Amino acid sequence: MPKAVRSYSSALTQFRRYLLDNDKKPTKVRSMVLEHACQLSQPFTADQLFEACKADMISIGTVYNTLSLLIDAQVIHAIKRQRGKAATEYELITGTANRLQIVCKKCGRKADFTDPVVARMIKEHKYYNFNMLNYSLIVYGECKICRIKTIKRLIPRSRSSIE
Ligand SMILES: [Zn+2]
Incomplete structure (x- = not known):
């Protein structure tokens, strides 16, 4: 099992706690976006995450919305754009990062x-x-x-x- 997949349960626990603390619903679709993010090779772009979520019929709006919630929850962080890279990259924050x-x-x-x-x-x-x-x-x-x-x-x- 790839390392990123193993961290899904701890990432989900942290994400759910953040959502509940902020009066937001820990919906199934939000968990699914996180699961896809965990399965991608790190770091990834928003487009790559959207592509992965397509199979589950998750809309691009939901993907972007969940991505910003995941950043607020400090489950994922945006990596400052490197020279020559067209899009912002995102990465899962693991316990040992x-x-x-x-x-x-x-x-x-x-x-x-x-x-x-x-x-x-x-x-x-x-x-x-x-x-x-x-x-x-x-x-x-x-x-x-x-x-x-x-x-x-x-x-x-x-x-x-x-x-
Ligand atoms: Zn201040």
Whole structure:
């Protein structure tokens, strides 16, 4: 059995938890889209996922909708478009995947990022008496939305009354 298929049950558990927590229905068709995503070779494009879902008569709208839910649920992440590649690629986040992530300390928004230089630095670092298996690096800060909110709070309201 390919590695990606084995991770389906844990991915489904995480996806269902996300859907229920956000008052969305864990429908059978959403599980089916995830199952197809797990069976594809990683990474894959939205078109490849749609092609795989066609056999089950799943519409392109449902595929895209489910894909964005899977990203919100952090089951799948979008890989930043590489030069020369026409479409965005997606990849299943498994429990042992390496990860670089930014997290807003104010609202908790998260986003994955890729940086080959940082990734190589972590992989090639000499760990003392320690064998690295995988890594997860989280950079904490303030997101753009929270920063704008802070700036708006700091600007006095009296300005509009002058005009
Ligand atoms: Zn924020």
